[in-house]
Amino acid sequence: xxxxxxxxxxxxxxxxxxxxxxxxxxxxxxxxxxxxxxxxxxxxxxxxxxxxxxxxxxxxxxxxxxxxxxxxxxxxxxxxxxxxxxxxxxxxxxxxxxxxxxxxxxxxxxxxxxxxxxxxxxxxxxxxxxxxxxxxxxxxxxxxxxxxxxxxxxxxxxxxxxxxxxxxxxxxxxxxxxxxxxxxxxxxxxxxxxxxxxxxxxxxxxxxxxxxxxxxxxxxxxxxxxxxxxxxxxxxxxxxxxxxxxxxxxxxxxxxxxxxxxxxxxxxxxxxxxxxxxxxxxxxxxxxxxxxxxxxxxxxxxxxxx
Amino acid sequence: xxxxxxxxxxxxxxxxxxxxxxxxxxxxxxxxxxxxxxxxxxxxxxxxxxxxxxxxxxxxxxxxxxxxxxxxxxxxxxxxxxxxxxxxxxxxxxxxxxxxxxxxxxxxxxxxxxxxxxxxxxxxxxxxxxxxxxxxxxxxxxxxxxxxxxxxxxxxxxxxxxxxxxxxxxxxxxxxxxxxxxxxxxxxxxxxxxxxxxxxxxxxxxxxxxxxxxxxxxxxxxxxxxxxxxxxxxxxx
Numbered sequence: 001x002x003x004x005x006x007x008x009x010x011x012x013x014x015x016x017x018x019x020x021x022x023x024x025x026x027x028x029x030x031x032x033x034x035x036x037x038x039x040x041x042x043x044x045x046x047x048x049x050x051x052x053x054x055x056x057x058x059x060x061x062x063x064x065x066x067x068x069x070x071x072x073x074x075x076x077x078x079x080x081x082x083x084x085x086x087x088x089x090x091x092x093x094x095x096x097x098x099x100x101x102x103x104x105x106x107x108x109x110x111x112x113x114x115x116x117x118x119x120x121x122x123x124x125x126x127x128x129x130x131x132x133x134x135x136x137x138x139x140x141x142x143x144x145x146x147x148x149x150x151x152x153x154x155x156x157x158x159x160x161x162x163x164x165x166x167x168x169x170x171x172x173x174x175x176x177x178x179x180x181x182x183x184x185x186x187x188x189x190x191x192x193x194x195x196x197x198x199x200x201x202x203x204x205x206x207x208x209x210x211x212x213x214x215x216x217x218x219x220x221x222x223x224x225x226x227x228x229x230x231x232x233x234x235x236x237x238x239x240x241x242x243x244x245x246x247x248x249x250x251x252x253x254x255x256x257x258x259x260x261x262x263x264x265x266x267x268x269x270x271x272x273x274x275x276x277x278x279x280x281x282x283x284x285x286x287x288x289x290x291x292x293x294x295x296x297x298x299x300x301x302x303x304x305x306x
Numbered sequence: 307x308x309x310x311x312x313x314x315x316x317x318x319x320x321x322x323x324x325x326x327x328x329x330x331x332x333x334x335x336x337x338x339x340x341x342x343x344x345x346x347x348x349x350x351x352x353x354x355x356x357x358x359x360x361x362x363x364x365x366x367x368x369x370x371x372x373x374x375x376x377x378x379x380x381x382x383x384x385x386x387x388x389x390x391x392x393x394x395x396x397x398x399x400x401x402x403x404x405x406x407x408x409x410x411x412x413x414x415x416x417x418x419x420x421x422x423x424x425x426x427x428x429x430x431x432x433x434x435x436x437x438x439x440x441x442x443x444x445x446x447x448x449x450x451x452x453x454x455x456x457x458x459x460x461x462x463x464x465x466x467x468x469x470x471x472x473x474x475x476x477x478x479x480x481x482x483x484x485x486x487x488x489x490x491x492x493x494x495x496x497x498x499x500x501x502x503x504x505x506x507x508x509x510x511x512x513x514x515x516x517x518x519x520x521x522x523x524x525x526x527x528x529x530x531x532x533x534x535x536x537x538x539x540x541x542x543x
Contacts, residue, residue: 054400055542078402097317142397145397
């Protein structure tokens with residue numbers, strides 16, 4: 001079991017009595033790329049702001065690197081790099097001066113500026129005023145800024161928001177390379193599961209301020225059941241036959257096709273065999289994969305009713 | 307830590323028009339008197355015949371309080387706006403630096419900038435007097451008093467404006483308040499001399515100037531502390 005980097009207990013933030021984040025128990029281990037998922041307004045940014053000490057929790061505790069955030073805030077922040085929502089920058093300054101303004105506070109080596117610019121491939125544009133940068137470049141500058149202090153933990157809030165596909169891919173590759181190369185733990189939030197799936201090994205899904213799922217990405221994918229669609233010559237009698245066999249209870253007839261949720265291989269084989277024996281003609285058997293978005297929506301839905 | 311933050315702040319205010327303002331204000335005040343004296347030089351020279359330097363300094367001093375109020379307002383707002391503009395607070399305050407250090411650095415920055423304006427005012431006054439041929443025995447102490455006594459008495463305004471400018475993302479409120487105060491301040495002369503808006507005038511002109519200057523320094527410090535405590539506690543959006 002690797003060391004736990006972030007642990008929150010019953011973390012709650014209320015705005016005028018309404019809980020934006022409610023009893024959140026977050027747990028992130030060293031070397032993880034933790035995908036923090038949820039629809040817009042679910043409380044992701046609020047949680048991240050609390051983790052960075054930007055806002056005070058109403059209740060609950062936050063431990064980072066095994067220390068209480070409210071007691072050792074500066075020591076903890078020294079080991080964290082962060083990017084919160086849309087990038088912060090000083091538009092009238094060049095990329096180098098933007099990083100220099102942060103470096104003066106961190107007190108790191110000057111050479112580190114060139115290093116982080118190299119990592120996010122902005123070295124060529126480093127002397128231009130940042131206000132002329134594209135959104136992707138600004139976002140990369142934000143990541144460069146977060147890496148400036150050689151952090152052990154990187155907290156990135158929606159780092160790919162508003163980027164084009166190539167920009168998203170660039171940032172994704174960059175983030176994936178971090179734990180391997182530098183042993184950094186990453187917390188990355190997003191409202192897109194498909195994007196997180198390609199980077200993260202652990203996910204936490206938050207909905208209306210509450211954690212509704214927290215486990216490895218493999219376990220999330222296991223939750224996906226596949227539908228089996230059959231197109232046959234006489235669908236109605238075929239459905240009766242399936243019900244006789246005992247697995248037609250959940251089967252439905254839609255637009256001339258039979259749909260059976262979560263059917264296993266032996267069951268498919270048995271059904272096909274019996275259908276052929278009874279003189280049905282089988283035109284097509286299709287496996288319908290549930291998309292990640294479906295899983296995502298279902299997990300969020302369960303969280304609401306549960 | 308405050309020094310680090312301050313050095314970052316000096317970098318951030320480049321090319322923001324802040325330095326321009328620091329130079330413009332004192333030179334503008336002196337240019338106004340250059341005009342005043344230049345147009346009716348013989349008349350003015352006769353009127354202040356027994357103390358030419360004193361006449362010049364008195365004429366400038368009439369406009370120093372209002373310039374100070376405007377200066378505090380604009381400098382505080384411009385300094386705060388550097389962070390507000392691209393919502394850099396969340397990035398800045400997630401760095402390993404205490405909020406007290408950030409706030410103190412901003413206050414120190416404003417204080418240094420306005421001090422430079424005040425030094426420039428003293429220098430420009432001397433230069434103008436020399437150009438007019440008021441004699442080389444210029445009253446150095448008086449010009450320095452002109453630069454700094456009203457300024458110290460106006461520090462509560464600087465502390466208040468910085469606090470408001472840092473607290474509100476929308477700068478309309480602090481700037482309107484500051485401009486209103488500046489415009490109203492000449493008419494506050496009818497009120498008690500202890501009314502705070504009169505302190506910069508009294509800090510230069512009153513025989514009890516030491517009291518008004520001390521009051522300014524104390525109240526300025528108290529308001530700064532209140533602002534600091536508030537800044538330490540507030541949530542950053």
